[in-house]
Amino acid sequence: MIFSAGPGRITLDDTGSVVEVLHEDRPERSYLGQTGQVAIELAGLPVAAVLTNLHEDRDEVEVGWQLDDRLGLTVRHTFAAGWGMRLAMVNLSSVSQRLDRAVWAMSTGPDHIGWALAAGSEAAFSVHPADGSGPLLGGVLRLGSITRIDQTGAELGPIELTPHGRYIVSWQWDWFRHPRAFGRGRHPGVPASFFLTTGQSAGIAASSDTALVAPGLEIITDDVSDAVELVAHSAGEYDVELRSSTGLVGYRILAADPVEDVLASLAEQLVAGPRTPAGVVRIDDPAAGLVIQYALTRGGFAQVDDAAEALDRLVARLSADVPAEPLALAFLAGQAVTEADGDLLQTADAALFSYSAPAAGLGLAMLRLRAASLVLGAGMPGVLDHLRGIAAPLWAAGPDEDGAVCAARDLAELELLAVLASATSHATPEPGVGARIGRLGLRLGGGLKGRPAIPEPVVTLARFAVVFDLLPEQLSVAFRQRWLCSPGDLARRARIEVVQRCASQLRTPTGSSGDHVLAAAWLTLAQSTAG
DSSP: OEEEETTEEEEEOTTSOEEEEEETTBTTSOSBSSBSOEEEEETTEEEOOEEEEEEEETTEEEEEEEETTTEEEEEEEEOSSSEEEEEEEEEOSSSOEEEEEEEEEOOBOTTEEEEEEEEBTEEEEEEEETTSOSOEEEEEEEESOBOEEETTEEEOOOEEEOTTOEEEEEEEEEEESSHHHHHTTOOTTSOSOSEEETTOEEEEEOOTTSEEEOTTSEEEEOTTSSEEEEEOSSSEEEEEEEEETTEEEEEEEEEEOOHHHHHHHHHHHHHTSOBOTTSOBOOOSHHHHHHHHHHHHHSOOSOHHHHHHHHHHHHHHHHHTOOOOHHHHHHHHHHHHHHTOHHHHHHHHHHGGGOSSOOTTHHHHHHHHHHHHHHHTOOOTTHHHHHHHHHGGGTTOOSOTTOOOOHHHHHHHHHHHHHHSOTTOOSSOOHHHHHHHHHHHHHTGGGOSSEESSOOOHHHHHHHHHHHHTSOGGGHHHHHTTSSSOHHHHHHHHHHHHHHHHHHHHTSTTOOOHHHHHHHHHHHHHHHHOO
């Protein structure tokens, strides 16, 4: 069964499930995978409903399932005015029933990125081509409530069905040129980001007939508008609800202490860790070394002697056989300044010549080494020319010929290009820079409210924050035309989320993990290269 909806073509299989969604400009790659099926849990256990009917009309498909004499499910796809989906759940019995969980399948197709907002009566799901080209497919909740959206679909949460009662969910899909066209003006009661730094505010809109409940947050209202600011004065998680005639909007705000404080706490935990037989704190990787190095440089660190001994031990181990790992070179650059050791700096400089392609941290290591050379009055002969040679073919490059897109590769290349770019960058980026920013920015939602359907690993998100923070503000003009914020705004949002995730991990019984230490190390590089 194949139907048209504007420039799109939707294919359903014999069970009434959507199996392919194509746009006329991208006829070979489906935006969605299996979509439209419903999974139900009763009494904490999944149950299987039986397909009872499938009706196809010129512009409509209706699929029905039934679970004994207890529950009836109907999904209707309509194509008369765009593409709409409607789910009806009916209690067929004379006693109340509680659906513990209901998931309405919505999955992104290969080579696409899903971005989701699930805040009760405010919900949306957008699907973006990972290569940054073409329009996006955007869906919006019209009726009902959704508590979660991930790669498996939209979760409706617990539902109480009265005897012979029904629950309806309505969803509408459409095509949009870019994130700004889809998200502008939507979801005023939801903040731009669910992550906050303590003392900062999240802006929303709530009219006078809306009941706003936000325990633990300071609520600041405006006498002449619907503008509301929510302020967290201490780190933690805060539930927010807005009740009005249009439904219940609910979400959780996560607040973290400033990045400097979280990094200092992590450094203290690392220095309090295991020791060698000689009694020196055992720090064996440059990521942990960068975190401790940052805390010592910032000042006010209580365990100065223990930290300094641990870093001396790490320097001795690394300088004996200098690895070409960029984070190790960045660490050695910092220690060269601390110890006024020109030989150590030259050893780290030389290691940069082992690179023939971009790598994660290479650009930032070069920045640290360059800053150290200025402090110590040393030169970096040939280093910049070598890195410019690596970057030369990237300025005009787009995606690979086979269309494959790799975020890790894009991040490494964009990092190097951003570091080497002139400080007098124009508002219009070079093609290679602009293409990579465009692709990577979609993985951060392009400024849309909500979260990725598949969360980014904390280390990857930290790299996003640091690399986007390197980009000049002049680029804001170019990207605000298709995003809802600037690349710098995306960097700040990503950084706050990384800080919150690192701080949350610190509070667990096991304390810091390897990934969170590595993410924190990336944040230290951003702090030390700021400005």
